[in-house]
Amino acid sequence: MESNQEKKLSDLLNGIPVITISGSQDVTISSIIIDSRRVLPGSMFVALRGTQTDGHQFIETTVNAGASAVLCEALPEKLNDKVTYIQTEDSAAAMGMIAAAFYGHPSQKLSLVGVTGTNGKTSVATFLFQLFRALGYRCGLLSTVQNQIEDEIIPSTHTTPDAVALNKLLSEMLEKNCSHVFMEVSSHSVAQHRITGLHFAGGIFTNITHDHLDFHKTFDNYIKAKKGFFDQLPKSAFALVNVDDRRGSVMVQNTRAKVETYSLQTLASFKGKIISDTLAGMHMEINQQEVWFRVIGRFNAYNLLAVYGAALLLGESSGAVLTELSNLKSPPGRFEQFHSADNIVGIVDYAHTPDALENVLETITHLRHGNEKVITVVGCGGNRDAEKRPKMAAIACKYSNLVILTSDNPRYEDPLDILEQMRKGVPAQDYKKTIVIPDRREAIFKAGLEANPEDIILIAGKGHENYQEINGVKHHFDDKEVLLEVFKKHLSN
Incomplete structure (x- = not known):
C-alpha cells in the first residue's frame, strides 16, 4: 500500500521489539510494502515468511529498487550501507505495530468492534454496520463480502486485509468522519498478526466448529487463534461471548x-x-421485550442477540436499537430468499461448514408446514479442510428429500476427487436420493427441474460470491443469477 504521507523511521520504531538495527533511523519512510515488486524509493520492505514464499529471498531485489529500510527476521549476509536493516523476532507482529504508527493509530480514534467465530461473523458485522448507520452514525465495514465506507464499496480479497492495508482503510474511514467500524476477525488474521497494533473497543464471539484445519492443522490451534483475539483486547474494551457455545467461556479466560x-x-x-419463526419473519423476546424481525432462523436469533448486546455496550438505548434491528435484512448470500412465479422458494446461503449447513437446513425443516420437498445443492471448496467433505454430504442427506452434490470452488483440485470424498459421507439408505453433477450450473438447473410449487431449493456454499475458482482462474458464476434463470424457465414452461 503506497501512501502520500511520510514518517521518520525512528518514530515508527518507537516501542517495537527489535534485535538489531543496522543503519540510520533518521531516514524517511514513504510507504510500507510486503510485495517486493511494488517497492519504490523510500519504501520500507517487510520480509514475511509466508506459506508459499519467504520474503527474505527478495531483500536484495528491494534494496536495488530503492528501499530505504528492510524489516526482517534474518539479516542478509551482505548489507548495503545506504539501507537501514531492522531485525526482529517476528516481522508480521512488528509490521502490525509499525503500520498502525505509520497511519497515525487510526483505530485509537474509532470505536472499532471485531467479530470472530466460525459462523455468523459476516451477518453480525453487517447488521452492526446497518444498525449504527440507521442510528445516525457514519460507519465503516470490513467483511468477507466487502469493505465499505458509508455507501462506498471497496471489494475485499480476504476476511481480514493485511496490517498495512487494514490501517490504511481505517485511516480513510477516519478521514471520512466515521466514528464506528465493524470488522470480521478471522483466525488467520490473528495467527498472522494482521490485527496486531489495533485498538478495539470490543470483541464478539459467535461460535466455533471445525474449519480451516488446512491452515491451523489441529482444532486446538484453531481455538487458540480465536482466543488470541480476546487475549489482545485492552481493559477498556468489552468481550461479548455466546455462552450457549461450550467454548464461549474458554475464549475469555485470559x-x-x-x-x-x-x-x-x-x-x-x-x-x-x-x-x-416463519418464512415471513421471526418473533423474539429479548431481555423481556417482544420484537418482530425480518430475518429468520435460530442462527439469526443468535446474530441479533450479539448485535443488540454490542450496541448497548457501545452506549445505545435498548428501545432505539430494537426498533432499527426490526427493519434489517440479511446480508447478501446469507439465507437470501427468492420466490418463483409458481411459488417455489429458493434460498442462497454461504454455508460452507458442516455446522453452518446444519443450521440452515434445520431452519428450513422448522419452516416447512406441509409436504414440501427440500432440494439441496451443495459442494466443497478445493485446497481446504478435506475432513468436512463427507460430513457436509451426510448433513445434506439428513435434512433433504433430494441432494445434488456439485462443484464449489475446486481451485487446484480435481472436482471429481472432491465429489468422491463427499459421496463417501452419503449413508447407504440415501444413495437413491443423491445425484452427483460436477457442473454447478447444470446442478442448479436440475434442482429447478425436480422442484414443484411450494418446494424449497437450497443452494449452499458460495452465497455472495460471484465467481468460481478453477485452476487459479476466477470465472464469473453467481448462484443467485442462475437460480433466477431457473425460475424464469419455470415461468415459461
Missing part, C-alpha cells in the same frame, strides 16, 4: 476486557427467546 454474555438457553447479560 482477557483483560469486561466480559458480557448472550444466550438463547441460559442466563446471560443479553437473553433471547424465539416465540415464532
